Amino acid sequence: MLVKFNVNGDTVEVDVEPRVSLADCLRDVLHLTGTHLGCEHGVCGACTVIIDGEAVRSCLTLAVQADGATIVTVEGLSNDNALTPLQAAFRKHHALQCGFCTPGMITTAHALLTEEPDADAERVRDVLSGNICRCTGYVPIVEAVLEARAAYANPDKADAS
């Protein structure tokens, strides 16, 4: 099936079987391998991408369901020149070790802070409860997300592109 959507600012058209997940489409067809696949059945959160402003699991979404959508992956949340505020906060707080969960953490945090720049620690923990990290113990990730809030309260600074 022909599917057309926008990924990180580029309009793309792909021809995929209906059974292909959005995650596999992004990784294998569009070679956007920043989106990670941990469990492929909805429990780990590594595959989180942002569709039309909302964080979703790309392993539980079909590529054909994304027809007409605007998608942001972790690649779309970086900046060639410098670290974004979220990346800088992750670096400062050692919020990653192996980095496998990081794409899902970054996309989830970005979606959350864009909508709720005043999210408190409890809300951040609640939202990140859908993302598994085997390395960090979560405390540094929560600290990093809390620190990045300031940039999102002032949208000019959080602009990742």
Next chain:
Amino acid sequence: MKFPSFEYACPASLADAVALLSEEGDAMVLAGGQSLMPILAFRLAAPRLLVDLKNVPGLDTIKISAEDVRLGARVRWCDIEKHTGLSAAQPLLAEAISHVAHYQIRNRGTVGGSIALADPAAEMPGIAVTCDAEIALTGKLGERVVPAAKFFLGAMETCIQPDEIITEVRLPLWPSDRCWAFKEFARRRGDFALAGVAVFYDVDANGCAANTHIGVIGASDRPCRLGSAEQIINGAFLDATVIEAAAEAASNEIEPMEDHHAPADYRCALVKTLLERALTRAMA
């Protein structure tokens, strides 16, 4: 994990969706996909066609009127969370749904999908049964409305026919002075609960409880009401002794399943504790 091969259709009307389901014996409805995709990934089902409801109009609205609250089948958990009127119009629903799944799943999982799935530990079916909700279905023979108490037939089993689509869940009017509470226990926030209880009652002119509804999830093959505990509460003036007696009756009434999450005895003890907490909260 890769999904088995299937075709995909995205009909633009309810009639077209029903027609596709009726013509194609081996078709399944796709709503949020948050349960169906894992089911397909594990190859527990291998339909020939998925009928996506995303373009079917009218299924995503929340209607609050003087008679009832109507949740369209495609209303998502995040829609309920963000709705400004529901915490007053159906506070028990709003509280219970705040426990469903995680952030990303809440952005896609739907009321209709959860009712159709009929997971014994799911919150939405539990609230439907506790609150005497009605479930509206449309199939090739037209619409029918089924009371929640008759809808769930067992674990992952309902009375939905292969050509039918859930369109709406209707919750009866909720008096603003009603006493209520919802309590559940899950190992991790957002996970399916090991057990949960939903409670409400009205207070009569003498200050005694009446019209008590106590529902339980995760304690049997389907959500159900606990008649023996309800009887103890009805007509009583709630205090610690009454609550203790009702909680004891509840844990004797259920016959929980035993699985790798918890033994049956544990679930009995859990339901007792949860009901004590819920009634104490409802009374406060």
